[in-house]
Amino acid sequence: MVKSIPCHSAASCFILYNQRMFLVTGGTGFIGRALLRHMFDAGHPLRTLIRPSPRTPRLPLGVPLEVAVASLNDPRGLRAALGGVDSVIHLASAEGHGNRGDLLSTDIEGTRNLAEAAADAGVKRFVYISQLGADRMSAFAVNKAKGIAEEHIRRSGVPFTILRTSIVFGPEDHFTLPLTQLLRAAPGLFPLPGGGRAVIQPLWIEDLVTCILWTFENPEMENQTYEIGGSEYFPLRQVVETIMDVNRRRRRIVPLSMPQMRALIILMDAMFPNFPFSSYSLDYFSINRTCPVDNLTRAFGLMPARFTYRLEYLRRTPWTERLSRWSTAQRKKYAEKLRERFPALRPPE
Numbered sequence: 266m267v268k269s270i271p272c273h274s275a276a277s278c279f280i281l282y283n284q285r286m287f288l289v290t291g292g293t294g295f296i297g298r299a300l301l302r303h304m305f306d307a308g309h310p311l312r313t314l315i316r317p318s319p320r321t322p323r324l325p326l327g328v329p330l331e332v333a334v335a336s337l338n339d340p341r342g343l344r345a346a347l348g349g350v351d352s353v354i355h356l357a358s359a360e361g362h363g364n365r366g367d368l369l370s371t372d373i374e375g376t377r378n379l380a381e382a383a384a385d386a387g388v389k390r391f392v393y394i395s396q397l398g399a400d401r402m403s404a405f406a407v408n409k410a411k412g413i414a415e416e417h418i419r420r421s422g423v424p425f426t427i428l429r430t431s432i433v434f435g436p437e438d439h440f441t442l443p444l445t446q447l448l449r450a451a452p453g454l455f456p457l458p459g460g461g462r463a464v465i466q467p468l469w470i471e472d473l474v475t476c477i478l479w480t481f482e483n484p485e486m487e488n489q490t491y492e493i494g495g496s497e498y499f500p501l502r503q504v505v506e507t508i509m510d511v512n513r514r515r516r517r518i519v520p521l522s523m524p525q526m527r528a529l530i531i532l533m534d535a536m537f538p539n540f541p542f543s544s545y546s547l548d549y550f551s552i553n554r555t556c557p558v559d560n561l562t563r564a565f566g567l568m569p570a571r572f573t574y575r576l577e578y579l580r581r582t583p584w585t586e587r588l589s590r591w592s593t594a595q596r597k598k599y600a601e602k603l604r605e606r607f608p609a610l611r612p613p614e
C-alpha cells in the first residue's frame with residue numbers, strides 16, 4: 266500500500282516532481298530520520314517503507330513524503346513500494362531492538378528480498394549502511410548478519426554501494442544519548458566492559474548523511490564497498506569521560522569483565538524493558554572498531570567533524586531557560602490567536 270502525504274507548498278511539490286524518486290527503509294530510525302530531513306531540504310522526492318504495525322510510525326515531523334507500508338518479507342508489497350523508484354537507501358535493521366529483534370528475518374532475509382525486488386524493478390543504485398567488521402564468518406551476531414546481507418546484495422545484480430560505517434553520533438543517537446542518561450542515573454559508579462579499552466571512531470550523523478547522498482552523484486562508486494568513520498580514535502573510556510565533562514557529572518569508572526557486563530545488561534534488560542543497551546551493544550564494544558582515519562576524506566573529499574566539537578545536543582538546558590522559551594512561545598501563540606480574531610490588530614503590510 267502506498268499512501269501519499271501532501272506536500273506543504275506548490276513550490277516544493279514542483280521541485281519534488283522533477284527529481285528522481287528515492288525509497289528509504291528504516292526512515293523511522295536514528296539515521297533514517299536525519300536522512301529524510303536532509304533529503305527533503307535538498308528537494309528530493311521521497312518515499313519511505315515502513316512495516317505494518319499498530320504503533321504510529323516515528324517519522325520526522327514537517328517532512329512531506331510518500332509512505333509505503335509493507336513487510337520486508339513480503340515480495341509483492343516490496344514490488345509495489347518500488348514502483349517508480351530508481352534509488353534505494355536501505356537502513357532497516359532489527360539491531361536496535363536488541364535481543365527482541367530478529368536479525369535473520371529483518372537484516373538477512375529482508376535485505377535479500379529487497380535487493381532482489383530492486384534488481385527486478387530496475388533500480389539504478391542500492392545503498393546499504395553496513396557496519397565496520399561486517400563479515401559472514403564473524404563470531405558477533407550483528408557483524409555476521411551484516412556480512413551475509415552484503416553478500417545477498419552483491420549477488421542480487423542490483424547496482425549497489427555499501428558503506429561500512431563506524432558508530433554514528435548525533436541528536437537522538439543510540440550511543441551518546443543513552444550513555445548520558447545512564448550516567449545521570451548511575452549512583453556514583455559507572456561500569457564499563459574491560460574498563461573501556463576498546464577503541465572506537467565516532468562519525469557525525471550529518472557527515473554520514475552527506476556521504477550517503479554523494480554516493481548517488483558518483484558513478485565510480487557503483488558496486489563498491491567503503492569503510493568509513495570519524496576523524497579521531499578514542500578508547501570508550503575517554504568517550505565516557507568526555508560525556509561526563511559535557512554533563513558536569515563525574516562517576517567512578519568500574520572495569521567489569523565481558524561475562525560480568527553481559528550478566529548486568531541481561532538483568533537490566535529484564536528489569537527495564539526500554540533499557541538502551543543490549544548484548545549487541547556489548548559485542549560492539551568488545552573489540553576495536555576502526556578504519557583508517559582518512560578513508561572518508563579520500564573517498565568523499567569530506568573532512569569529518571570532530572567528536573568533542575559536536576556534543577552541544579547533550580547539554581541539558583537549565584529549567585529557567587526552558588521556562589522562558591515556553592512562555593515566549595505561549596505569548597506568540599496568544600498574540601497570533603488575537604490577530605486571527607481581530608484582523609484590525611494586524612500590523613500594516
Ligand SMILES: NC(=O)c1ccc[n+]([C@@H]2O[C@H](COP(=O)([O-])OP(=O)(O)OC[C@H]3O[C@@H](n4cnc5c(N)ncnc54)[C@H](OP(=O)(O)O)[C@@H]3O)[C@@H](O)[C@H]2O)c1
Nearest residue numbers: 291293294295296316356357358361371394395430432433
Ligand atoms: N547507529 C549507528 O551507530 C550505526 C552504525 C553503523 C551501521 N548502522 C546501521 O545503519 C542502519 C540504521 O541504523 P539506525 O541507528 O538508524 O537504526 P535504528 O534507529 O534502530 O532504526 C532501525 C530502523 O529499522 C526499522 N526496522 C526494524 N525492524 C524492522 C522490520 N522487521 N521491518 C522493517 N523495518 C524494520 C525500524 O523501524 P521501527 O521504527 O518500526 O522499529 C527503524 O526505522 C542499521 O542497519 C544499522 O545497523 C548504524
